Amino acid sequence: MLNGSVIKLSNAVLLLIAVLILNFALIHVAPGDPVEVLVGEMGGATPEQIADLRAHFGLDRPLYIQIATYLGRVVQGDLGYSLYYDQPVTQLIAGRVGPTLLLVGTALLSAILVCTVLGVFSAQKRRSVLSHLVTVLSLAGFSAPAFWVGIMLILLLSVAIPILPISGMSSSDGAASGVMYVLDVLHHLILPALTLALIYLAFYSRLSRASMLEVLESDYVRTARAKGLPRRLVIYKHALRNAVLPVVTFAGLQFGQVISGAVLVETVFAWPGLGTLAFESILRRDTPTLLGILFFSSVMVVAMNLLTDFLVRRIDPRIKAQ
Amino acid sequence: MSDAMHVSGPLAAAPKPVSPSLQAWRMFRQNHAALVGLAILAAIIVISLIGPYVYTVPPREMVWMPLTPPGQSEYILGTDYLGRDLLAGLINGGRVTLLVGFSAACLTVLIGVSVGALAGFFGGWVDNLLMRVTEFFQVLPHLLFAMVVVMLFSPTLLNISAAIGVVSWTSTARLTRAEFQRIREMEYVKAERAIGAGNARLIWRVILPNAAPPLIVVAALSIGTAILFEAGLSFLGLSDPNATSWGRMIGDNRPYILDSSWGVTFPGLCIFLTVLAISLVGDGLNDAFNPKLRQR
Amino acid sequence: MSGKLLSVRNLEIAFRSGGEEIPVVRDLSFDLDHGETLGIVGESGCGKSVTALSLIGLVPNPPGRISKGEILFEGEELVKAGERRLTQVRGNDISMVFQEPMTSLNPVYTIGEQIAETARAHFGLSQSKAWARAVEMLSLVGIPSPDKRAHDYPHQLSGGMRQRVMIAIALVCEPKILIADEPTTALDVTVQAQIFDLFRDLQKKIGAAIILITHDIGVVAQMTDRVLVMYAGRKIEEGPVADFVRDPRHPYTRGLVSCIPRLAMPPDDEPAPLFEIPGVVPAPRELNRPGCAFAPRCASAFGKCRSQDPALHAAGDGRAVACWLETEGNAA
Numbered sequence: 001m002l003n004g005s006v007i008k009l010s011n012a013v014l015l016l017i018a019v020l021i022l023n024f025a026l027i028h029v030a031p032g033d034p035v036e037v038l039v040g041e042m043g044g045a046t047p048e049q050i051a052d053l054r055a056h057f058g059l060d061r062p063l064y065i066q067i068a069t070y071l072g073r074v075v076q077g078d079l080g081y082s083l084y085y086d087q088p089v090t091q092l093i094a095g096r097v098g099p100t101l102l103l104v105g106t107a108l109l110s111a112i113l114v115c116t117v118l119g120v121f122s123a124q125k126r127r128s129v130l131s132h133l134v135t136v137l138s139l140a141g142f143s144a145p146a147f148w149v150g151i152m153l154i155l156l157l158s159v160a161i162p163i164l165p166i167s168g169m170s171s172s173d174g175a176a177s178g179v180m181y182v183l184d185v186l187h188h189l190i191l192p193a194l195t196l197a198l199i200y201l202a203f204y205s206r207l208s209r210a211s212m213l214e215v216l217e218s219d220y221v222r223t224a225r226a227k228g229l230p231r232r233l234v235i236y237k238h239a240l241r242n243a244v245l246p247v248v249t250f251a252g253l254q255f256g257q258v259i260s261g262a263v264l265v266e267t268v269f270a271w272p273g274l275g276t277l278a279f280e281s282i283l284r285r286d287t288p289t290l291l292g293i294l295f296f297s298s299v300m301v302v303a304m305n306l307l308t309d310f311l312v313r314r315i316d317p318r319i320k321a322q
Numbered sequence: 323m324s325d326a327m328h329v330s331g332p333l334a335a336a337p338k339p340v341s342p343s344l345q346a347w348r349m350f351r352q353n354h355a356a357l358v359g360l361a362i363l364a365a366i367i368v369i370s371l372i373g374p375y376v377y378t379v380p381p382r383e384m385v386w387m388p389l390t391p392p393g394q395s396e397y398i399l400g401t402d403y404l405g406r407d408l409l410a411g412l413i414n415g416g417r418v419t420l421l422v423g424f425s426a427a428c429l430t431v432l433i434g435v436s437v438g439a440l441a442g443f444f445g446g447w448v449d450n451l452l453m454r455v456t457e458f459f460q461v462l463p464h465l466l467f468a469m470v471v472v473m474l475f476s477p478t479l480l481n482i483s484a485a486i487g488v489v490s491w492t493s494t495a496r497l498t499r500a501e502f503q504r505i506r507e508m509e510y511v512k513a514e515r516a517i518g519a520g521n522a523r524l525i526w527r528v529i530l531p532n533a534a535p536p537l538i539v540v541a542a543l544s545i546g547t548a549i550l551f552e553a554g555l556s557f558l559g560l561s562d563p564n565a566t567s568w569g570r571m572i573g574d575n576r577p578y579i580l581d582s583s584w585g586v587t588f589p590g591l592c593i594f595l596t597v598l599a600i601s602l603v604g605d606g607l608n609d610a611f612n613p614k615l616r617q618r
Numbered sequence: 619m620s621g622k623l624l625s626v627r628n629l630e631i632a633f634r635s636g637g638e639e640i641p642v643v644r645d646l647s648f649d650l651d652h653g654e655t656l657g658i659v660g661e662s663g664c665g666k667s668v669t670a671l672s673l674i675g676l677v678p679n680p681p682g683r684i685s686k687g688e689i690l691f692e693g694e695e696l697v698k699a700g701e702r703r704l705t706q707v708r709g710n711d712i713s714m715v716f717q718e719p720m721t722s723l724n725p726v727y728t729i730g731e732q733i734a735e736t737a738r739a740h741f742g743l744s745q746s747k748a749w750a751r752a753v754e755m756l757s758l759v760g761i762p763s764p765d766k767r768a769h770d771y772p773h774q775l776s777g778g779m780r781q782r783v784m785i786a787i788a789l790v791c792e793p794k795i796l797i798a799d800e801p802t803t804a805l806d807v808t809v810q811a812q813i814f815d816l817f818r819d820l821q822k823k824i825g826a827a828i829i830l831i832t833h834d835i836g837v838v839a840q841m842t843d844r845v846l847v848m849y850a851g852r853k854i855e856e857g858p859v860a861d862f863v864r865d866p867r868h869p870y871t872r873g874l875v876s877c878i879p880r881l882a883m884p885p886d887d888e889p890a891p892l893f894e895i896p897g898v899v900p901a902p903r904e905l906n907r908p909g910c911a912f913a914p915r916c917a918s919a920f921g922k923c924r925s926q927d928p929a930l931h932a933a934g935d936g937r938a939v940a941c942w943l944e945t946e947g948n949a950a
Binding site: 218219220222223224225226227228229230231233237238241242315316317 | 674676701705706707708709710713714716718721722723724725726727735736739740771773784787
């Protein structure tokens with residue numbers, strides 16, 4: 001168990017180093033001088049800033065030293081400096097993580113909850129309306145662009161029936177405080193979270209239904225019924241715990257895609273998280289910030305992978321043994 | 323069920339052998355959803371290819387008052403915020419969208435199949451190394467990485483397709499690897515090896531054709547994924563300035579939704595229909611190739 | 619009849635396939651006494667496993683259902699009993715051991731828990747009392763250091779050990795009937811013998827009646843009091859095990875009995891070649907044609923066998939055979 005975790009962890013660190021090397025390589029391979037790339041068309045930087053950047057990347061030294069310097073800085077929490085925002089990238093990202101985590105967390109949790117319920121009920125009655133609903137929902141959700149679904153929901157629930165705010169995380173006056181502020185944020189959270197959850201649902205509901213179907217036909221579920229356990233126990237104790245395994249594993253593997261969805265949905269709703277920051281940094285051609293977000297998102301994906309791995313180990317004793 | 327599959331007893335005269343692709347087509351033909359998908363897809367492709375020659379309104383010029391709603395002028399789907407004809411935009415945008423989707427999917431399949439084939443065929447350290455690379459690309463947040471690439475290397479159609487292809491191949495590679503690992507152990511492959519077939523022949527001529535069915539399904543579905551991917555990039559402003567795709571139309575019209583909902587609704591519907599049609603065809607192919615899995 | 623522990627009357631089980639309902643078990647009747655061991659024998663696909671599942675209301679539905687007949691447990695009709703009542707019967711009055719010990723236990727719970735929860739469900743025992751009972755059961759089925767093993771997960775045990783756990787689960791509530799569906803087919807031969815010893819031992823201790831489902835005539839001869847032979851969904855012969863082995867009546871049964879060389883007693887005392895029944899069991903769908911289902915494979919078949927289905931015919935000493943040879947004289 002301990003051994004497995006150590007391997008997983010070192011694997012994760014290696015992956016992150018690879019992301020950094022890729023970042024570094026991209027800057028160097030991209031057309032133009034690296035400093036030019038980094039300063040880009042953000043509007044001229046002062047000569048000192050350019051000199052700073054040269055020093056930051058050690059551009060006058062051999063390539064391997066440059067890479068080492070770069071890695072060293074990242075380890076110290078230095079992801080570069082955004083000239084546009086006039087702030088270190090780390091600080092910028094730190095300021096935007098909260099809203100993203102709130103949005104992604106809400107959407108992911110509600111999607112998992114709903115798809116578990118859908119999976120449990122639709123798998124028990126194969127030809128039911130609910131079962132068909134899962135198929136249609138996942139097909140439609142998979143085929144519609146996330147950001148477009150968001151815009152359509154705005155047109156429906158903010159324009160046609162104006163009950164939810166169009167964008168942002170809180171009302172512009174900013175006067176609210178305490179409980180009112182929390183309620184205001186939740187009110188703003190509904191639409192983006194709903195959009196994102198719909199996208200995730202498309203991914204998970206079909207898998208969760210298929211997995212539940214398979215488990216319900218397994219020998220051990222038959223044993224559980226033959227023992228005379230009540231239906232409730234058969235489904236929620238014996239079937240669900242096994243059915244949830246592939247869903248959790250998949251969720252971990254697909255977390256990068258979860259973040260991609262968040263980037264688009266945040267942009268639609270001007271939700272002040274990392275996704276909107278990424279969108280803004282494209283507009284400003286703010287390369288250090290975009291690279292920083294790419295790296296930080298990779299960290300989140302790796303962390304999520306470790307978390308799901310831990311969960312799967314907790315759920316399934318067979319994996320511990322290996 | 324095709325009757326040709328049942329041969330009763332050794333004495334029954336074997337009916338004419340039916341090729342696997344014909345058998346698959348027979349299965350596919352019975353799947354109404356897949357046929358509808360195929361029809362929609364064919365219509366979209368035909369319209370995108372010959373539409374611009376039939377409907378000759380220039381898509382990128384102001385032709386009428388901006389923000390005219392649908393049905394209130396000769397431009398039946400209305401105009402956008404610059405007074406451009408929405409219908410002309412959709413017809414021409416389809417070309418760009420399909421082109422990027424198709425070329426990105428080609429690259430996806432090319433990389434995915436190559437990596438998967440090598441890993442699955444050779445095993446050992448080759449497999450180990452290639453799977454590490456695959457794992458790496460799986461962890462990388464695809465959209466963000468493509469955003470970085472397209473921003474650094476200027477947003478041309480080629481760069482956009484390349485960026486999408488470079489990040490999307492991991493699941494194809496995993497599937498190809500699994501198929502190769504399975505087929506590699508089959509008797510006929512061993513027989514080919516015994517009579518001296520080289521690795522290249524084994525990979526390309528012996529194993530790959532037998533691994534083809536599931537790969538065709540994945541290839542078909544990856545066109546849909548690529549189209550959605552392109553739409554996302556364009557929406558974020560990373561699109562070729564000289565080619566308007568459906569995704570870009572949504573991005574362009576997004577600030578004006580309060581005045582013109584049609585400007586985002588129609589292009590989005592086009593993407594939705596196209597990807598839906600591809601998914602239906604892909605599912606149909608999947609069922610056709612694996613009749614046993616159909617009950618699910 | 620009221621004294622019977624279990625009485626199955628004219629049972630028909632049908633499966634829906636391609637728009638039509640096809641019976642896979644037809645007109646099946648049999649009785650079971652307290653403490654008796656009944657063997658149900660037949661080739662795979664003859665409907666013996668579905669029959670077993672039907673006794674505790676577990677015929678997979680859809681596509682299957684009990685379409686006719688009744689199952690009387692201590693005089694109580696079970697076919698029309700609700701799910702709630704069936705839940706009380708399963709595991710408590712009638713319990714079942716399945717063929718596949720490798721997959722029949724839930725991989726994510728300890729074996730102790732899987733035994734204990736059964737006791738909790740039926741007896742309402744507390745956590746600790748149920749656990750103690752589980753450990754006791756593990757020692758009863760011959761698992762060494764049971765208090766430690768109870769914390770093991772199924773994957774940590776061998777196939778034979780897992781089947782012992784399954785038996786412990788089945789017997790934890792001291793049921794009146796234990797159904798064992800091919801309980802040793804998936805196990806090594808030496809382990810098979812151990813499991814059967816265990817069955818006999820436990821039957822003495824608990825006094826349950828056993829329905830043993832198998833395709834192995836040798837096992838039937840050693841284990842059971844009475845035998846019921848099924849072919850293509852029907853009972854074709856029934857009788858006390860001794861008579862059955864000494865003097866099988868139905869041509870199919872004769873074939874089965876002579877499949878075990880040691881038990882076969884050819885009248886001329888010559889060592890017979892190992893007998894094999896030619897052909898395969900017909901698919902349920904093919905059974906709509908008239909005549910005896912076994913006729914196409916039967917060496918003694920004559921005209922009537924192909925046109926009319928033979929009814930079950932009493933042959934003395936609690937025996938019954940469904941074969942025209944019995945009634946139409948010695949045409950063979």
